[in-house]
Structure formats: structure tokens, C-alpha cells
């Protein structure tokens with residue numbers, strides 16, 4: 562029977578090795594189960610770099626934006642007065658529209674008393690699907706430069722990734738809206754941290770988001786120098802399981818540096834990542 | 849003629865705020881009637897689009913010139929489309945009264 566399990570990989574800040582864990586976990590599990598890996602770090606997607614280069618097909622992610630019919634517009638100002646995002650300014654002779662501020666709420670078209678606004682499509686990013694093996698696909702969301710609606714691209718990437726099997730989402734670093742959007746619908750979240758005081762602070766922030774959203778979590782300590790007491794104490798006090806510890810190690814760094822995966826190169830690491838997947842599944846009561 | 853100066857406070861002795869869209873107050877001075885009014889910038893703390901919102905406010909108030917240290921691209925476009933002249937005033941630590949005086953002397957450069 563195929564497992565159905567959605568995991569988000571998150572961390573309170575960048576550079577903790579979140580993508581490395583996501584890619585290794587996905588690759589290891591895909592040796593025996595169907596996995597879709599989703600790159601939700603849409604401002605800087607990087608998971609494809611762990612896999613051989615290819616030439617995948619992308620499709621546009623579109624949002625609706627207003628278009629103005631100047632012959633009908635009476636310059637009444639209602640649309641700009643309504644827009645909470647400052648995307649519209651009604652000047653003396655026309656309506657100015659700043660697309661990068663528009664959140665596609667559609668409100669301006671509704672409030673316009675002169676029927677001068679229609680909604681049209683505008684591309685803000687892309688979603689790319691790569692079939693990396695019979696059991697592993699990678700869906701990458703990419704937000705176009707200068708755009709703000711990353712959450713729309715994340716929604717669309719997750720929608721396209723909806724297949725039986727495991728879904729592993731790599732969130733963007735930090736604790737902002739895109740992370741919340743990525744976590745939405747997840748059964749479990751793996752929080753990646755480092756064993757430094759800063760790492761602990763960021764872990765606390767990330768944990769406050771997941772507990773707010775009621776998503777159960779486990780912690781992976783990456784680049785551990787062996788002095789993990791603080792992180793472990795924090796986890797113990799809150800009943801958060803520490804599911805894996807990855808040591809600070811030259812060999813690991815060099816494998817990653819060459820764009821490879823430790824689980825692909827070393828069977829021991831493959832087993833460890835498979836076990837990590839199993840631990841995530843049992844944490845949410847699966848078998 | 850109505851001029852607007854982004855300000856840290858509601859009084860002409862308050863300091864000029866260098867951020868147009870994020871300034872807590874807009875002081876509007878009428879050079880003919882010599883009347884001065886302070887308006888709270890209700891969009892100062894908004895998440896985004898503060899420049900265009902501030903520009904819309906000035907357009908609605910019938911302001912003719914904005915005296916400011918900095919203005920963003922979108923706000924500038926909106927102000928120009930609305931026929932508002934943007935004059936640069938870069939004296940650090942000045943009060944609104946200083947800015948009005950500088951405007952009246954007529955030696956501010958247009959952006």
C-alpha cells in the first residue's frame with residue numbers, strides 16, 4: 562500500500578542545510594516508495610541542483626489583475642480608495658496601476674460604479690515538474706524577479722504535486738507568509754537547526770509558527786559539533802523528538818559541495834534517511 | 849499654492865521626515881492664505897504600497913508641490929501624473945518651518 566504523508570522541511574533561518582535534508586530524505590524514501598519533492602522556496606529554488614541537469618517543461622502561474630477602460634472611467638476614485646495595497650492611484654486624467662503591489666483581490670472591479678474594470682491574467686512565476694526516476698518527481702515553484710505573490714506560486718506548485726505517496730515540501734527559510742503557506746495541509750514538519758545559540762533562537766521562532774498551526778514537529782540537528790545540550794533541553798521541555806543528528810563533517814561538506822547527496826553515495830546514510838522518514842510517519846501515528 | 853512636507857510630528861517646528869510614504873504626518877501649507885494643516889498619514893504603517901497611497905492622499909488634498917528628501921518610483925510616477933511638482937529638500941535635521949522657508953525662497957530643485 563502506498564503511504565500518503567505530507568512533510569514540510571523548515572528552519573527559522575537560511576543556511577541550516579534544509580534543502581540538503583529535503584533532497585536526501587526524498588531520494589532515500591523513493592528507493593522503496595513514491596515521492597514528490599516540492600521546492601517551495603520560490604524566491605531561490607535550489608533542489609534541482611542536487612539532481613542531474615535536464616530540460617523540463619514549465620508552465621506559467623497567472624494571477625488576475627485589473628484592466629481599465631478609460632472611455633468608461635469617471636475618475637471617481639473608488640477603486641484606489643478600496644485598494645488596501647496601494648496598487649492604484651487615480652490621477653487627474655487616468656488611473657495608474659502598479660502591478661507589483663496588486664494582491665489580485667478583485668475588489669477594485671467590484672466597487673467600480675462605472676463598470677470600467679475587467680480582470681485579466683498576468684504571469685508572476687512558473688511551476689516546473691521533473692520526473693527524476695520512476696518513483697521520484699521534483700516540482701519547483703519559481704517566483705519571477707520583483708514579484709511579491711510568492712504564496713500563489715507555492716499554492717500552484719503544491720497543487721501540481723498532489724499525487725499518491727509522500728509529498729516533501731522544502732519551505733523558504735524564516736517564518737513569514739510563504740512558510741505558513743507551505744505548512745498548510747502538512748501532516749508533519751521537520752525543523753532543521755544547528756547547535757548554536759542563534760540556531761536555538763531561530764528554532765524557537767519556527768516552532769512557535771508550527772505550534773500555532775497545530776502541525777506536529779520533529780527536529781533534525783545539522784552540522785552538529787556534539788555540543789547540542791541547549792537544543793536538546795529545549796526539545797525535551799516541549800516534548801519535541803530529535804529525530805536525527807547530522808555531524809559537522811568534511812566528507813559530508815565535500816559531497817554536498819559537489820552537488821551530490823550523501824544518501825546516494827553512502828548506503829549507511831541512505832538507511833538513516835529512510836529511518837528518518839519512518840520516524841516522521843510513526844510520529845503522526847502511521848505505520 | 850498648496851505645498852506638502854512629510855513630517856515627524858504635527859507642528860511646523862517638528863522635524864522633516866525623510867521617508868515620504870512612511871512619514872507619520874503630512875503638513876500642508878497654503879502659501880496664499882498662510883494657513884497650515886497637519887494630517888495624520890493613515891497609511892504610514894501599511895504593509896506595502898505606501899508611496900502610491902501617500903500620492904493619492906496628496907492628489908485628493910489638491911496639493912501642488914511636495915517638498916521631500918526622497919520619493920520612490922511609483923509615488924513619483926503617480927505624483928507627476930497628478931501634476932504635483934516634486935521638489936528635493938535634503939537639509940538634514942531641518943524643521944517643517946525651515947522647509948517652507950526654503951520653498952518660498954524658490955531655490956529647490958525639481959526631481
Ligand code: SF4
Pocket residue numbers: 626627640643644645646647648649662663664665666667668669670
Ligand atoms: S485587485 Fe485588489 S489589490 Fe489589485 S488593484 Fe484591485 S483592489 Fe488593489
Ligand code: SF4
Pocket residue numbers: 629633634635636637638639640641651656672673674675676677678
Ligand atoms: S472606480 Fe471605476 S470609474 Fe472610479 S476611478 Fe476607478 S476605474 Fe474609474
